[in-house]
Each structure stands twice: as structure tokens, then as C-alpha cells.
Amino acid sequence: MTTMQDVADIAGVSKASVSLVLNGRDAGHVKPQTAELIRQTAAKLGYHPNQLARSLRTSRTHMLGFISEEVATTPYAGGIILGAQDAASSYGYVLLTVSTDGMANEEQELTALRRYGVDGFLYSKMSNRITDVPQTLTDYPLVLLDATDRNKRFPSVEPDEFRIGYDATKRLIDAGCKRIAYVGCSEPLIAQPRRLRGYQAALSDAGMPIDDALHVDVLNNGPALRAVSKLFDEQQPDGFFCFNDARAWYVYECAARRGLTVGRDISVVGVDNHRVFAETLEPLLTTVELPHYEMGYWGACRLISIIEGHDVDTSVWPETTAPLPPLDAPIPATIHCKLIDKKSVRE
Amino acid sequence: MTTMQDVADIAGVSKASVSLVLNGRDAGHVKPQTAELIRQTAAKLGYHPNQLARSLRTSRTHMLGFISEEVATTPYAGGIILGAQDAASSYGYVLLTVSTDGMANEEQELTALRRYGVDGFLYSKMSNRITDVPQTLTDYPLVLLDATDRNKRFPSVEPDEFRIGYDATKRLIDAGCKRIAYVGCSEPLIAQPRRLRGYQAALSDAGMPIDDALHVDVLNNGPALRAVSKLFDEQQPDGFFCFNDARAWYVYECAARRGLTVGRDISVVGVDNHRVFAETLEPLLTTVELPHYEMGYWGACRLISIIEGHDVDTSVWPETTAPLPPLDAPIPATIHCKLIDKKSVRE
DNA sequence: TTGTAGGCGTTATCAA
DNA sequence: TTGATAACGCCTACAA
Numbered sequence: 001m002t003t004m005q006d007v008a009d010i011a012g013v014s015k016a017s018v019s020l021v022l023n024g025r026d027a028g029h030v031k032p033q034t035a036e037l038i039r040q041t042a043a044k045l046g047y048h049p050n051q052l053a054r055s056l057r058t059s060r061t062h063m064l065g066f067i068s069e070e071v072a073t074t075p076y077a078g079g080i081i082l083g084a085q086d087a088a089s090s091y092g093y094v095l096l097t098v099s100t101d102g103m104a105n106e107e108q109e110l111t112a113l114r115r116y117g118v119d120g121f122l123y124s125k126m127s128n129r130i131t132d133v134p135q136t137l138t139d140y141p142l143v144l145l146d147a148t149d150r151n152k153r154f155p156s157v158e159p160d161e162f163r164i165g166y167d168a169t170k171r172l173i174d175a176g177c178k179r180i181a182y183v184g185c186s187e188p189l190i191a192q193p194r195r196l197r198g199y200q201a202a203l204s205d206a207g208m209p210i211d212d213a214l215h216v217d218v219l220n221n222g223p224a225l226r227a228v229s230k231l232f233d234e235q236q237p238d239g240f241f242c243f244n245d246a247r248a249w250y251v252y253e254c255a256a257r258r259g260l261t262v263g264r265d266i267s268v269v270g271v272d273n274h275r276v277f278a279e280t281l282e283p284l285l286t287t288v289e290l291p292h293y294e295m296g297y298w299g300a301c302r303l304i305s306i307i308e309g310h311d312v313d314t315s316v317w318p319e320t321t322a323p324l325p326p327l328d329a330p331i332p333a334t335i336h337c338k339l340i341d342k343k344s345v346r347e
Numbered sequence: 348m349t350t351m352q353d354v355a356d357i358a359g360v361s362k363a364s365v366s367l368v369l370n371g372r373d374a375g376h377v378k379p380q381t382a383e384l385i386r387q388t389a390a391k392l393g394y395h396p397n398q399l400a401r402s403l404r405t406s407r408t409h410m411l412g413f414i415s416e417e418v419a420t421t422p423y424a425g426g427i428i429l430g431a432q433d434a435a436s437s438y439g440y441v442l443l444t445v446s447t448d449g450m451a452n453e454e455q456e457l458t459a460l461r462r463y464g465v466d467g468f469l470y471s472k473m474s475n476r477i478t479d480v481p482q483t484l485t486d487y488p489l490v491l492l493d494a495t496d497r498n499k500r501f502p503s504v505e506p507d508e509f510r511i512g513y514d515a516t517k518r519l520i521d522a523g524c525k526r527i528a529y530v531g532c533s534e535p536l537i538a539q540p541r542r543l544r545g546y547q548a549a550l551s552d553a554g555m556p557i558d559d560a561l562h563v564d565v566l567n568n569g570p571a572l573r574a575v576s577k578l579f580d581e582q583q584p585d586g587f588f589c590f591n592d593a594r595a596w597y598v599y600e601c602a603a604r605r606g607l608t609v610g611r612d613i614s615v616v617g618v619d620n621h622r623v624f625a626e627t628l629e630p631l632l633t634t635v636e637l638p639h640y641e642m643g644y645w646g647a648c649r650l651i652s653i654i655e656g657h658d659v660d661t662s663v664w665p666e667t668t669a670p671l672p673p674l675d676a677p678i679p680a681t682i683h684c685k686l687i688d689k690k691s692v693r694e
Numbered sequence: 695t696t697g698t699a700g701g702c703g704t705t706a707t708c709a710a
Numbered sequence: 711t712t713g714a715t716a717a718c719g720c721c722t723a724c725a726a
Contacts, residue, residue, distance in 0.1 A: 003719060014697045019721060031695060051462045052408070053719030056399045056702050063443075063463070078425070082446055089445075089456065094463060096410075097444045099432055109436065115398045116410070116441060256603030350703060361713045366705060378711060400703030403718050 002045045011041040018042070022049065055117060064088055064303060065118040066097040067110070067137075069125045069147075080124055080145055083296025091304050093119075110136045119307045122299055123147065128158045128190045143303040145295050148190070155306075157299040159291055161191045165198025168241045168269045168288045173206045175267050177239025179214065181231055183251060185243040186217035192243070195271075199241055211235075218247060225250050232258065242270035349392045358388040365389070369396065402464060411435055411650060412465040413444040414457070414484075416472045416494075427471055427492055430643025438651050440466075457483045466654045469646055470494065475505045475537045490650040492642050495537070502653075504646040506638050508538045512545020515588045515616045515635045520553045522614050524586030526561060528578055530598060532590040533564035539590070542618075546588055558582075565594060572597050579605065589617035 004022075008015045013034060020026045021038045030038075055061040066084060081097065088095055096118055100106040113121075120141030125131050131147040133154060144156035172180045182199045185192050200210050216231050218224035228250040231237065242248040248270035255262055262268050271288050351369075355362045360381060367373045368385045377385075402408040413431055428444065435442055443465055447453040460468075467488030472478050478494040480501060491503035519527045529546045532539050547557050563578050565571035575597040578584065589595040595617035602609055609615050618635050 001719095004721095005719080015720080016697060016722080017695090023721085025722095029695070034695085048458065048462050050403075050464070050719050052399055052403045052464050053702090054721075056397075056403055056704090056719080057721045059702080061399070066444075081428075081444065085444070085446055089459075094459060095444050097413075097428065097432070097442050098436075099429055111395070112436075112441060115395055117397075117399050252600070253603055256600055257606070259604070348703095352703080362704085363706085363713060363715095364711090367712095370705085376711065381711085397703050400718090401705075403702090403720090404704045404706085406718080 001050065002047050004047070004049070007038065007042050007045060007047050010045065011038050013038060022047075059117070061117040061119055062093050063096050063116065063118045064093050064300065065110075065113040065116075065121040066095045067113075067121060067123050068097070068099045069123070069131075079290075079292030080296035083293035083298075084122055084145075084300040085296070087297045087300035088304070091301075093300070093304060095122075106134065107136055110134060114140075120303050122296075122303055123154075124296075124299075128161070130190070141303055141306040143299045143306070145299045146292070155302055157295045157302070159191070159295065161194035162198040162201070164191075164271060164288055164290070165195030165241070166202045167198075168195075168271070169199045169202035170206075171269050172239035172241060172267055173202060173208070175239065177237075177267050178208075179211075179235065179237045180208075180239040180241060181214040181216070181235065181237035183228060183231070183240055183242045183247045184215065184217040185247065186219050192217070195243065218250070220246070225253060228254050237266070239267045240269070242268060244271045348397070349394050350397070351394070354385065354389050354392060354394050357392065358385050360385060369394075406464070408464040408466055409440050410443050410463065410465045411440050411647065412457075412460040412463075412468040413442045414460075414468060414470050415444070415446045416470070416478075426637075426639030427643035430640035430645075431469055431492075431647040432643070434644045434647035435651070438648075440647070440651060442469075453481065454483055457481060461487075467650050469643075469650060470501075471643075471646075475508075477537070488650055488653040490646045490653070492646045493639070502649055504642045504649070506538070506642065508541035509545040509548070511538075511618060511635055511637070512542030512588070513549045514545075515542075515618070516546045516549035517553075518616050519586035519588060519614055520549060520555070522586065524584075524614050525555075526558075526582065526584045527555075527586040527588060528561040528563070528582065528584035530575060530578070530587055530589045530594045531562065531564040532594065533566050539564070542590065565597070567593070572600060575601050584613070586614045587616070589615060591618045 004015050004018050008018045011018070011034075017026075017030050017034060018038050020029050021035045022042060026035045051062070064084070066081065068080075081095070085095055096113060096116060098109050098113055100109050114136070118140075120143075121137050122143055122145055123131070123133065123137065124145040125147035128146050128148060130150050131144060132150050133142065133144070138153075142154045144154055146158055148156050148158060169180060169182075180199075180203065182196060184196060196215070199215075203210050213235055214231075214237060216227050218227045224247070228247075232254045240248070240251045242251060248268055251266075251268055252262060255266055260266055269288060271290060351362050351365050355365045358365070358381075364373075364377050364381060365385050367376055368382045369389060373382045398409070411431070413428065415427075428442070432442055443460060443463060445456050445460055447456050461483070465487075467490075468484050469490055469492055470478070470480065470484065471492040472494035475493050475495060477497050478491060479497050480489065480491070485500075489501045491501055493505055495503050495505060516527060516529075527546075527550065529543060531543060543562070546562075550557050561578075561582055561584055563574050565574045571594070575594075579601045587595070587598045589598060595615055598613075598615055599609060602613055607613055616635060618637060
């Protein structure tokens with residue numbers, strides 16, 4: 001590894017000058033000519049600063065601790081991590097991941113991360129759970145992902161469930177469906193009532209009646225299948241908004257048994273949690289993606305803005321990120337997630 | 348943060364002694380009495396060594412770079428990362444993850460990781476692809492996960508596809524199926540022929556005929572559905588081994604349309620890539636899990652053994668991990684993955 | 695405009 | 711058995 005001293009020696013200057021130039025602090029300190037020389041020899045030698053030494057001095061590591069409570073065992077994980085990764089990388093940060101999934105030694109793992117000197121934490125749950133932030137983390141910059149802080153002390157990024165329900169239902173309306181059912185989830189998830197409200201709002205806005213008989217919440221397996229079966233027979237819906245792809249499968253099964261073809265006789269829109277349907281049924285099923293990537297992405301952005309002390313205007317966030325530097329990654333036109341922040345006026 | 352100097356001052360000794368004691372190198376160097384005093388004051392002050400300073404000195408960071416080429420965008424990722432995580436954590440290592448998924452700047456990302464001083468790399472592809480290791484990594488300890496090094500220079504851990512095919516088929520045989528079909532994948536994946544061989548071997552071992560008409564490779568969507576439909580009508584299989592859950596779905600759809608019930612009229616075993624079926628169809632569909640967790644786990648073990656210079660006997664690996672210290676994590680009785688290593692006699 | 699020197703928190707060498 | 715002391719590579723007053 002070539003060090004700063006090497007560069008200094010070969011360029012015939014001192015370490016201090018090299019440091020100044022390579023950190024962009026040379027304006028008015030180092031003669032432009034010398035600066036250029038330094039830059040060139042650095043490039044020639046393939047010099048890269050040693051992060052450890054730098055961090056030891058500055059006590060900033062440019063590492064973010066990514067903690068996933070339940071994420072890693074689910075298929076959802078990838079997107080969040082990838083989003084956080086991309087954002088982090090744009091700003092010169094890197095992710096130190098740890099999953100405390102069902103581990104007894106959560107505290108241990110977290111203090112381990114602290115010892116590595118991470119600058120802040122992304123704390124990622126699943127399905128937007130209400131969460132108590134571990135004591136160990138409360139004195140660090142921290143942003144929650146797909147989770148909500150019970151005490152509302154920390155910013156969080158969560159899916160805009162209402163919008164998901166609204167958009168999905170709107171698609172069915174636009175497709176000409178007249179009797180649109182909602183196959184929900186009977187587990188007590190935050191998402192459930194919000195998606196339901198979105199579904200109802202979309203119907204109302206379109207001047208369509210809200211019929212409770214068209215709404216059924218199910219769990220899994222046999223009972224779920226029977227409940228959907230009943231819905232088919234008693235209500236004969238022509239459109240289905242499904243809480244997720246697992247639920248959508250029951251609709252498929254029932255349709256198949258009745259000789260109905262999805263995409264012709266009935267329409268189905270589901271929230272795609274597992275990607276298997278996107279891969280398999282693309283032409284048949286319309287899916288709404290959960291904004292996992294976006295949550296990771298904007299969560300990391302927010303965290304970095306906190307770490308670096310930027311005063312982000314979160315009322316127009318994440319549509320606007322100023323005064324953060326612009327990012328290369330494309331910003332989606334519609335972002336199906338929202339930032340919850342003390343300063344936020346949204347929600 | 349309390350430092351070593353603090354401990355030394357309060358205990359009334361020098362930094363050197365503290366260092367020796369706290370690193371367990373005090374035998375024959377430090378008087379047991381002093382050692383005890385040092386340990387106690389360290390505990391009292393809540394002293395934790397600063398990893399950065401330590402790393403700067405030892406040039407060992409106990410961080411592993413986890414590179415996923417394609418992993419993060421798939422539902423498979425979680426398991427691999429989690430496995431690697433668990434193993435790493437057992438040995439006091441931590442994972443620095445980076446996904447170069449479709450990134451133009453792979454090299455950049457990797458040199459970034461190098462600057463952070465990772466001790467080695469886990470390079471994770473998907474679906475056991477033949478892989479060229481990036482030049483940037485070749486001078487580091489490196490283990491490939493779910494991938495095979497084209498030049499066979501580095502160890503890799505990949506699924507035991509033959510065994511997967513064999514076991515899945517065996518289950519159908521044990522369930523009493525007489526006409527067992529294989530619904531494979533027509534993409535050119537390493538897994539495909541190996542699973543097919545496993546399927547055939549299981550049939551042979553059971554004294555059952557191998558009928559090529561019962562084997563069909565499909566892609567997606569309409570054509571796949573029609574191919575499986577044809578299989579149903581022309582061959583009337585009573586058991587199906589499916590390449591993955593996406594393929595299994597076509598079997599379900601066809602069965603439903605014919606009024607056949609899975610678990611009663613026909614049996615289905617599929618490799619579960621997406622977890623959606625495990626969640627939804629548990630009682631109906633039998634699934635074989637891909638050994639993602641195991642690959643991550645054993646890959647990390649191997650990498651660490653290389654880093655620490657242990658001479659692991661890979662001929663009996665991963666069943667035995669000696670001379671590595673024992674791990675807390677349970678070792679699965681049957682491991683559906685195998686280590687490919689220069690010294691390996693397996694495969 | 696440049697260079698010198700001190701320190702970040704460890705570990706390791708070598709006298710005492 | 712201990713304790714100075716010198717690295718590790720970098721940043722940053724401050725002096726020249």
C-alpha cells in the first residue's frame with residue numbers, strides 16, 4: 001500500500017501539503033502548481049488514503065450500521081439493502097450489515113457495530129411494525145426503515161399504504177371492473193386498515209359504492225381458500241385487490257376451479273411481496289411493488305443528512321433533497337413511501 | 348470513550364501491561380495479581396478497545412467484504428447474507444456488504460471496500476454461475492458463494508444440485524407416486540442437468556423406469572403453462588418434481604383446471620426459491636429449500652479459516668470444521684451444499 | 695506558501 | 711515482571 005509519505009517524498013513536498021491538496025483544502029494554501037504536481041504523483045502511484053488512519057484521526061468512519069430485525073429471512077430484504085447501499089455509495093458511505101433476527105444477543109451485536117465506529121444506524125424492521133428502539137442506539141444518528149418509532153423520537157421511512165391501496169384499486173376501476181373486492185390480511189398489521197381506506201377512497205372518488213360484503217380478510221391455507229371461494233360464489237366480483245401475492249394465489253386457485261381466466265373474466269391486482277408472481281404471471285396479474293428500495297434509499301439519505309448536519313427541509317421530502325448534493329440514481333416520479341419526521345408536515 | 352490510557356492510569360500501570368492482559372498475552376509476563384487488577388478496572392470503566400486503532404496497528408480489521416453480484420435484487424439474498432453473518436459473528440467478524448448489481452462501477456466499489464481494510468471477500472453470485480473473479484480481488488483471501496470460479500483458483504460453495512434432485516424425487520417415490528414427472532427449466536443453468544440426474548438416479552435406485560416423456564423443460568408464462576398442460580393430458584403423471592416454485596405454479600394451475608387436488612390426486616415437490624409457497628401452501632406442497640443459509644455460513648467459515656491461516660481438512664468439510672473453534676450455531680445434519688476446493692476430494 | 699510536530703488508540707520491541 | 715518508546719497513516723495547528 002502506498003502511503004501519503006510516499007507521495008510526499010516523490011513529489012518532493014511534505015505530508016501536510018499532500019493532505020491539504022488531496023482533501024481539497026488547498027485553496028489559498030498551496031500553490032496551484034504544487035497542487036497539480038501532488039495530484040499527478042498521487043494518481044501515478046495509485047495512492048488511496050487509508051480509511052482506518054483517517055477515521056482514527058477524524059473519528060468519522062463513513063460506515064453506516066444496517067440492522068435488520070427480521071429482514072434477512074424474508075424475500076423483502078434485498079430491496080431495502082440495495083436502496084440503502086446505492087444512496088450510501090453515492091455519498092461515499094458504506095454499509096455494515098448485521099441481522100439480529102431472533103438473536104438473543106442483540107445488544108452484543110450492536111455494541112460490536114459501535115466499536116467499529118459506525119457513524120449512524122439504519123434500523124430496519126418488516127411490515128412497518130411499531131418499534132422500540134434499542135437503548136444502545138439512542139445516542140447515535142438513527143433512522144428507522146419500514147418501521148415506526150413508538151416514541152416518535154427518530155425519523156422513519158415507511159410505505160405509503162393508503163396510496164398503495166388507492167392506486168391498486170384505481171387500476172381495477174380503470175380496467176372497467178364494476179364489483180371490486182378486497183382480499184385483505186387478518187393479521188394485525190398497520191398496512192391493513194390503511195390499504196383498506198385507500199381502496200375505499202378510490203371507490204368513492206370514482207362514484208362507486210362501498211360494499212362491505214366485497215371485503216374479506218384471510219389468513220393462510222385451507223380457511224383462506226374457503227373464504228375466497230365463498231366470496232366468489234356469493235358476490236361474483238370482477239376485480240380483486242389482494243393484500244399480497246400469497247392472497248392473490250387463492251383468487252387464482254378459485255378462478256381456475258371455476259373455469260375463469262384472469263385477465264379476461266376477472267382482473268387481479270396484488271401487492272407483490274415475493275417476486276414470484278412478477279416472474280411467473282406478468283401478463284396475467286398486475287402487481288404493485290412495495291417501495292422497499294425507496295425506503296432504503298431515502299432512509300440512508302436522511303441518515304447521512306443528519307450525520308453531516310445538513311438541515312434538510314423534510315416537509316417537501318423526499319421529492320426534494322436539497323441541500324444535499326444531487327444523486328446520480330434516478331429519483332422515481334412517484335415515491336410510494338413517506339418520511340415521518342419531527343419536522344415533517346406530511347402525514 | 349474510555350481509552351487504554353485511562354485504564355492504565357487508574358490501575359496505576361502502563362499501557363503495555365493493560366494491552367498484554369486484555370489480549371490474553373499476560374501469561375508469564377504480568378503478575379497474576381496485577382492482571383486481575385487491570386481486568387477489574389477495565390470492567391469497572393466499561394472499557395472497550397477501539398477497533399480502528401487496533402486495526403491501524405495490526406492491519407487486521409475483522410471485517411469481511413460481502414459482494415453480491417445479483418443477489419440483492421432477488422429473494423434469495425437474505426439467507427446467504429444471514430448465514431455468512433452468523434458464522435462471521437461467531438468468530439468475531441463483521442460483514443461489509445456491497446452489491447455491484449448491474450453497476451458500471453464495480454471496480455470502484457471494490458476498491459472502496461479495500462480501502463476500508465477488509466480482511467477478505469465473499470463473492471456471491473446467483474444460481475451457481477460460472478464466474479470470472481474480478482482482478483481487484485485476486486490478491487485477497489476469497490471464497491465464492493453459489494458460484495464457480497472459472498479458473499478454479501478460489502474455493503467456492505455451491506448447492507449440491509444432484510442431491511436436491513435426488514431427495515425431491517425420493518419424496519415422491521416414498522409418497523407412492525408411480526408416474527413422476529420433472530418440470531425443469533429451459534434456461535442454461537448448471538442446476539438443471541444436475542437435478543435431472545438426481546431425479547433419474549432416484550428413479551433408478553427405486554427400480555422405476557426413466558421415461559423421457561415425463562420430462563419437460565419450460566420457461567415462463569403462456570408457453571410454460573401450455574407445455575405443462577400437454578404433460579398433464581398426454582402423460583397423466585401422479586407426481587411432479589418442479590425446478591422451482593414458479594414452475595410449480597403451472598402444475599397447480601393445470602391441476603385446478605382439471606378438478607384435481609394437490610395432495611390427494613397428485614403430489615408436487617418443488618424447490619422453493621421465493622418462500623411464497625412455503626407460506627401459502629405448506630400443507631399442499633412439499634418444498635425443498637435451497638441451501639442459501641448454509642452456503643453463506645460455510646463460505647464465511649472457509650474464508651475465515653484462510654484468513655487466520657488454519658489448515659482445514661476440506662476433504663471432510665463442512666461436516667467437520669476442526670481445527671476451527673466450535674461454533675454455537677447448530678450444524679445441520681445434512682448439508683445440501685458442497686465445498687469446491689483445491690484440496691477437496693469431494694466432487 | 696510550505697514544513698514541522700503532535701496526537702488519534704493500539705500493539706510490539708526492548709531495556710530496565 | 712514492568713514501562714518507556716516507537717510505529718501504524720492520517721489530519722491539523724502553528725511556526726517558519
